Amino acid sequence: MATKESLVSKLARGVKTAFKPSNGTTNAKADRATPLLDARKSGVEATPKMLQQAAKDNMFLHFTRHSPYFTAKGEIPIITKASGHHFWDQNGKKYFDGISSLFSVNIGHGRTRLADAAAKQMKELDYFPLWSHAHKPGIELSERLLSYAPKNLSRVFFTTGGGEANETAWKLAKQYFKMIGKPTKHKVLTRAVAYHGTSHGALSLTGIPSMKKMFEPLVPSTFRVPNTNWYRAQDDFATEEEFALWAANRVEEMILFEDPDTVAAFIFEPVQNSGGCFTAPKVYFDRVREICDKYDVLIVADETIDGFGRTGTMFASERYDFEPDMMVLAKGMTSAYAPIGALLIAEKLFEPFKTGTNIFPHGYTYGGHPVACAVALENLDIFDEEDLVGNVARNEAEFKATLDKLRDLPIVGDVRGAGYFWAIELVKDKNTRETFNDKESEKLLRGILSHRLFEEGLYCRSDDRGDPVVQLAPPLTIGRDEFVEMEQILRSCLDEAYKSM
C-alpha cells in the first residue's frame, strides 16, 4: 500500500495511480476488450449485437435510468437513421418523431443540404475560436439572427447550447451592473418548475427541486416566482388575464422582498416547457416589462425551445410583441444538425465593453464553431424557402383542434400550448382536476405510457417534472395527416393507460 509520502511524490512526478474498484479487479486499459475497434481496424461492420453490448459496457447516458438495461430483456434503443419526421432503431422499427428528437429538429431529419454546408465549411475553415477573432459564418449568422429578433437586440454572443447561454446571461448581467456602478445587483428570479440547463449556474436557475437536490449547494442568489399554469389556477381567478396579472405581480413582490438593489435579472420562457407548455396572455408580458423597467431588472427570454418557429413566429417574443433585454437561443438554430447556442443582447449591455481595457472574461472553445454557424445559415435558408414559420402559424388551429378531440378521454384534463408545441395534462379525475400521486405517476408514465407509445411508434415526451403531461413538438414541416396520426396513437395509448391504472 502506498504511503502518503510515496503517493505524493508519485503524483508530483506525474505518474498516474491505477483506479482499483472495490472488488479488486483492475480497471487498466490493457484488460479491456475492444470489439468495435477490432472490427473497424479489420474493415468489418460491427453487428447490432456488438453495438448493444458495447453501449451497455461503456456508456453513461444522459438523464437515464440504467437499471432496465441490465436485465435479461433490457435493450438500449439504438437509433440508426432518420428521414423527414421519422427515425428508425437497430431492429428496423420506424418511429414518428413527435418531439423533434429533443424539441430540436425543426426542419425534419435527413436534409443533405446541411451536410453539404458542413463539409464545405470544414474544407474552407475547419475551426477558429471567436476569441478576439471572427469568421465569415459567425459574422453572417450574427446578422441573420438579429434580423429576426426584436429590434432592441443588437449583439450576439455564441455558445454551444441553451444552458451555456443562460450562464452567459447571468454572468453578463452581474458584470454589467458592476460596470455601471450598481455592484450589488446580482440575484436572478426564475419561475417554478422551469428548466434552464444543468451546469451549476443554469441548474441554480432551474425551478425543479428534484433535479437540484443531488447537487446542492448550488450557486446562491436565485429565487422562484410562480409560472403561468392557468389550468391549476382556474378556481381562484375569474379570467386568465386576471391570473396572469397576479403572476406578474409576484415578480414585483419578489424584487421588493429581495431588495431591488440586489436583483439583476428575471429569466423565463415565454412558453414554459417544463410542467407542460404554459402559455400566458399578452398582459403578463406587458406587466413584467413594466415591473422590470421600474426596478432596473433585466429580462432574459429563454427561447431555447420556443425559438425558431416553434410557437408560430420566428421567436416567441414576437408572438407576444415583447422586447426582452437578452434572448437565449439554441436547438432550432441548426435544427440540431450541429451544436450551437447564442445569447442575443441589447446594445446597452454591450456599451461598457466599447471602451478602455474592459472585457467580458467569458467564452467557450466551441461557441460559434464555424461549421455549426454554416449549418445554421443553411438551416435558416430552408426555414425561409419553405416558409416553415408560416406553416406553423397556418396550422396551429388545426393541430389544436385535432388534439382537443382527446378531451373526451377521462384521463385528459387539459390540452395547452402554442404553434407546434403542445402538452396534454393527464389527471385521475377530470371534474376535480385531481392529479396522480408520485407512485401512480411513476406507473402511468414510466410503467405504461412511454413503453406503449414507443411500441406504437410515436416518440413524444411523457413528463412529470410538474403534474404528469405528454408533450408534442413535431418538426415544423408536418400538417393535417400527421396531426391525425398522432392523435390516433395517443388516443389508444392514453385510453389503455387509464384502464390499466
Ligand SMILES: Cc1ncc(COP(=O)(O)O)c(C=O)c1O
Ligand atoms: C428552456 C431551456 N433552457 C435551457 C436548456 C438547456 O439547453 P442545453 O441542453 O442546450 O444546454 C433547455 C434544454 O432543453 C431548455 O429547454
